[in-house]
Amino acid sequence: MSNATTNQCCGTCAFHIPMAADEFCCNNEDSEGYGLSTTYDDCCDEYEEREA
Numbered sequence: 562m563s564n565a566t567t568n569q570c571c572g573t574c575a576f577h578i579p580m581a582a583d584e585f586c587c588n589n590e591d592s593e594g595y596g597l598s599t600t601y602d603d604c605c606d607e608y609e610e611r612e613a
Contacts, residue, residue, distance in 0.1 A: 569608045569610075570601060570603060570604045571594075571599040571600065571601060571604065572600075572602065573611065574587075574610075574611070575610065576588045576589035576607075577601075580598070585599050585601075589607050589609070592607040
């Protein structure tokens with residue numbers, strides 16, 4: 562995964578789910594980061610905006 566724009570990053574993605582206190586995981590089966598620990602600034606082509 563690479564860093565791209567601030568707006569479309571794992572931290573704002575619908576699939577960025579909490580695992581523990583400060584750990585998050587990608588839950589998008591189509592993403593190259595699926596099942597991996599992700600940081601707020603990680604990005605991928607499968608970004609989906611969270612619903613408000």
